[in-house]
Amino acid sequence: MTQSKTPFIVVLSLAMTMMLGPFSMDTYLPAFPVIGESLGISQQAVSLSVSVYVFALALGQLIGGALSDRFGRQRVLMSGLAIFALSSIVIGMADSLNTLLGGRAIQAIGAGLTLVSVPALVRDRVAGRDAAKLFSMMGFIMVLAPGIAPSVGSAILALGSWHYIFFALAVYAVLLVPLLVRVIFTGTGKVSRAKSPKMSLLARYKLVLTTKPALPFIVWQAASFSTLMMFITYASFIYQGHFGQSPSSFSMLFAANIVAMLIFNILNRVLLSRLPSLRILQLATGCQAVGILLLVMAAFMDWSLYAFLAAMMLTIGAVGAISPNIQACFLEFFPTSSGTAAALLGAAQFGIAGILSGLSALLPHTLEAVILAMAACGSVGYLMLARSIIKGRAAVEAH
Numbered sequence: 001m002t003q004s005k006t007p008f009i010v011v012l013s014l015a016m017t018m019m020l021g022p023f024s025m026d027t028y029l030p031a032f033p034v035i036g037e038s039l040g041i042s043q044q045a046v047s048l049s050v051s052v053y054v055f056a057l058a059l060g061q062l063i064g065g066a067l068s069d070r071f072g073r074q075r076v077l078m079s080g081l082a083i084f085a086l087s088s089i090v091i092g093m094a095d096s097l098n099t100l101l102g103g104r105a106i107q108a109i110g111a112g113l114t115l116v117s118v119p120a121l122v123r124d125r126v127a128g129r130d131a132a133k134l135f136s137m138m139g140f141i142m143v144l145a146p147g148i149a150p151s152v153g154s155a156i157l158a159l160g161s162w163h164y165i166f167f168a169l170a171v172y173a174v175l176l177v178p179l180l181v182r183v184i185f186t187g188t189g190k191v192s193r194a195k196s197p198k199m200s201l202l203a204r205y206k207l208v209l210t211t212k213p214a215l216p217f218i219v220w221q222a223a224s225f226s227t228l229m230m231f232i233t234y235a236s237f238i239y240q241g242h243f244g245q246s247p248s249s250f251s252m253l254f255a256a257n258i259v260a261m262l263i264f265n266i267l268n269r270v271l272l273s274r275l276p277s278l279r280i281l282q283l284a285t286g287c288q289a290v291g292i293l294l295l296v297m298a299a300f301m302d303w304s305l306y307a308f309l310a311a312m313m314l315t316i317g318a319v320g321a322i323s324p325n326i327q328a329c330f331l332e333f334f335p336t337s338s339g340t341a342a343a344l345l346g347a348a349q350f351g352i353a354g355i356l357s358g359l360s361a362l363l364p365h366t367l368e369a370v371i372l373a374m375a376a377c378g379s380v381g382y383l384m385l386a387r388s389i390i391k392g393r394a395a396v397e398a399h
Contacts, residue, residue: 026149031162054354058347060112065343080113092166123338135324217330223381229353260317268321284321291315
């Protein structure tokens with residue numbers, strides 16, 4: 001099935017499944033003060049649930065990737081949704097920090113089993129440029145999730161207790177089941193998957209890790225996502241703390257980056273009809289490099305808020321084109337082990353970004369330090385860009 005023949009309902013179903021991740025990560029953020037008061041703990045203790053979620057999400061993807069190659073996408077994905085729904089209900093009834101953290105860890109494992117199956121489902125259907133187009137279409141829908149999740153959480157909170165947020169997440173997971181069964185596994189989206197060889201879980205990961213041409217894309221994705229994660233972690237400090245903006249102004253400034261990602265995502269879809277995925281990835285990474293350079297200048301030369309915002313929009317917006325093309329280029333190497341490959345890519349992305357975000361707390365709490373941390377993350381991606389260009393030229397000369 002080529003991407004041009006992929007029905008929109010299939011793209012929408014896959015995107016809604018991927019949205020489970022950002023929704024479960026961001027929807028309860030507005031409830032932190034209420035949760036802390038309810039459980040008799042500090043907001044800092046509540047924020048531990050975010051770190052627990054990120055690391056457990058990486059673990060869930062590592063477990064789920066190889067299992068989906070071995071036992072099939074449907075079994076693993078549906079198991080993940082069941083675990084997610086049940087643990088969400090447990091969190092919704094939590095009366096202590098330990099229950100909250102334990103529930104979030106199990107919830108994240110369920111989310112990991114679910115999320116890692118989606119890139120594999122895409123790879124089962126299409127490859128190369130068509131895969132990048134499908135990832136880009138999904139990304140267009142998915143990029144809205146982090147922007148609207150806190151607003152959804154605030155709306156639910158206005159209706160009642162913070163517990164309802166997690167009950168709503170459980171309902172969302174349950175509703176995905178009939179949609180996926182009808183559209184993906186028995187409907188127009190159903191395809192025959194390439195037969196996967198019988199291998200142990202460790203053997204599958206060894207296969208991926210020994211495929212040397214694919215490994216730079218893992219590093220590339222981790223670098224790009226870490227740059228984004230660093231911004232998300234310090235966005236409130238940057239705009240409210242350093243630039244002195246109000247909460248409402250902060251929401252608009254933060255949303256500007258979401259708009260930039262959408263613009264890059266749309267441009268990516270247009271360019272994929274003319275250029276190979278790797279070439280667009282190189283161009284997008286180059287745009288991010290320019291954005292980071294401008295951010296460094298803005299931070300150290302005390303540029304105005306709006307000049308700084310433009311540089312940040314270029315830096316963060318480029319992720320809208322970088323991520324789908326990395327996924328497409330990386331999964332191209334693994335037609336029969338795409339679940340395992342997607343697991344490593346996702347686990348590296350969340351695991352490394354989570355560690356670096358945590359370590360950044362040791363840095364001075366200044367704008368310059370934050371921007372230099374983003375630049376350090378991005379520089380690894382730029383090394384991968386340079387490497388890919390050099391390798392490409394060497395291949396041309398060899399022919």
